[in-house]
Amino acid sequence: MKTYSYGRQSINKKDVDAVVSTLRSYFLTQGPKVAEFEAKLCHVTGAKYAVAVSSGTAALHLAVLALGIKRGDQGITTPMTFVASANCLRYVGADVQFADINSSTGLIDPTEINKKITKKTKVLIPVHYAGQSCNMEAIAKIAKKHSLFVIEDAAHAIGSLYNGHPVGSCYYSDLTTFSFHPVKTITTGEGGAITTNNFALYQQLLMFRTHGIIQKPEIAPWYYEMHGLGYNYRLPDILASLGLSQLSKLQHFIARRSQIVKKYRQAFAGDSRFTVLQESSQSRSAFHLFPLLLNFDQLTKSKQQIFTDLLSHGLKLQVHYIPVHFHPYYRNLGFKPGDYPIAEAFYEQEISLPLYPSLSDQDIKSIIKIIKEVVK
Template sequence: MEKTLAINGGKPVRDRYLPYGQQWIDEKDIQAVVDALRSDYLTTGPKIREFEEKIAAYVGGKYAVAVSNGTTALHAACFAAGIQQGDEVITTPMTFAASANCVLYQGGIPVFADIDPYTYNIDPKDIERKITNRTKAIIPVDFTGQPVDHDAIKEIAEAYGLVVIEDAAHALGAEYKGRKIGSLAAMTEFSFHPVKHITTGEGGVIVTDNKDYYEKLSLFRTHGITRDPALMTKNEGPWYYEQLELGNNYRITDIQCALGISQLQELAGFVKRRREIVRKYNEAFQNIEEIITPYEKEGCHSSWHLYIIQLDLERLSVGRREIFEALKAENIGVNVHYIPVHYHPYYQRLGYKRGICPHAEALYERIITLPLFPKMSDKDAEDVIDAVHKVISYFRK
């Protein structure tokens, strides 16, 4: 292998750029979308209900409400949970901003609890420390696909009367103590963005066993409007409908759900392939002292949306940025997940300060996301491994 780094003029490990994530669309998926385009329904039709039923059945939930994306799913869940002006909701800073933004949309106040330094998931002990008489809910995030500590979080929620809205955007196909993620929290959100486990282009869903939440979620995604006689105050005729709440147009389409139904058939294979690539990475990196590989907690079976390495910077002659740029020059599509939410200028203007979550903040300085998606070949994975070895060896002290 060429020892001179590509960033210094050497030959890259790969000729073509490998992204960190990518959808896998086959001819069956394309035909499903074509069939939907040729049907009577493009927007709200039977494919939505079919997709919802299949998602609910897969995760072991009673109800599912599909919406336009993962962010709108979280917003709808906060509405259904009754989050209002001034209510506090505890979540993690080590996530995409939507996990906290959804609280702001309802006039609530996100409160950030620190992470467990081993799993990178929210620390239940810090959740309990952050609870006040204004706390109404917890939004734990299954970071990278690893389930949160459901037993501890459930115990806290029951003790303080809090609603748990699980942000499982990374965790479709994951399991906690033998149970599928999606069957454990009051409401669970999944995302179907193209880099996730299955895709509908854009899309999201909330799964719940609670009928009241289900009805509120269904209402919220359609402007708060209903034609259900059981919900309306009166009925003036077959044309009649009523707006009962201030909802939104958060509807998903039949076209998208047709794709989702087709993709769902491949989910088991997609998750299996992700786990195979992770095993390759773990084996290849286990003896590199400058890298800390992801930790999977006993009883948790991650679905591995992301593969994140942590750099032992004390053993390297440069910082994270130099390692990142060197890997990218080798045509490896690295990324960083995530910038702590409270670091963003918008949150800084709201009064959030650095220093409130020291474990999350320390982790952010050291992490790099490597490519991981089921369409990757063994050669793709080997290229990533070679590039990491090449770059780390060069910058080793």
């Protein structure tokens, strides 16, 4: 029986050759491939500066550090995300507040953001869920009105556009973070990046990425100073070389993902058992995920039964996401079920279908057939 997961990497000989070439080179880390990868990210996003790091979580952590977010401050993000979007605030001692989502897109609702702003609020962290950009025009207006920073969490959205601007251009934000985990549109194995147009923030990111250290060759060739409490969040050249190879195929990956999404939409949009998320006319998604909502008022099976039955047919799906405030850590901070009802209802309905470039048209037909037969 053929099996399908919700996402996986797409690696070919070119990728392998790029990594092997770096393995045979002088630099395995702290070498030229990282700078090449960062330059390519700037080219793809249109941002002035890019800093490659060891993970998307590291990218978020460095972003809040660079902005000077600290204990006593507050940041607002969505509950419909991976925990890292909120955890980055906790890493620096800041408080987390959530704003509920738009049920038709899964994206944070700017109206809900407005309701959550207090005197402590310093930063907004919208998440481009599934690859579609949030309403950054509205979010940027809110940020400007209240003198807030904006970090775009674009872990899902490398290659996406909003109002014609590449996600990562920071046209509407101070910084944008990316993840290059294997299930993402491109991968470095593990890895991430931050883009910005602010040189001072760029300098902070570089410093915090490497232990808070600044090289001082004007004093002596070996001399360096530690100016802040930084981290080892460097991305090795081995992984950067994979990222460079993957970036060269980004548009191909997006094109194939878009073809698959079109087939899913055609199959499920007119079926009362399912709801397909809406796409904004302002956004062109790179489609990291294809979330499908199950309308349980039309079904007899529970979500757990459906998952079990799909697994027996070879479909290893996932749910994106368990709302962040449901996790024990955040419950211990005072959050509880019922706080964000739209995100909670979304979670109850959502499943993520297989979406990666190596899926054939026949694979898609089989996946659609299985889902339609199982979901009853």
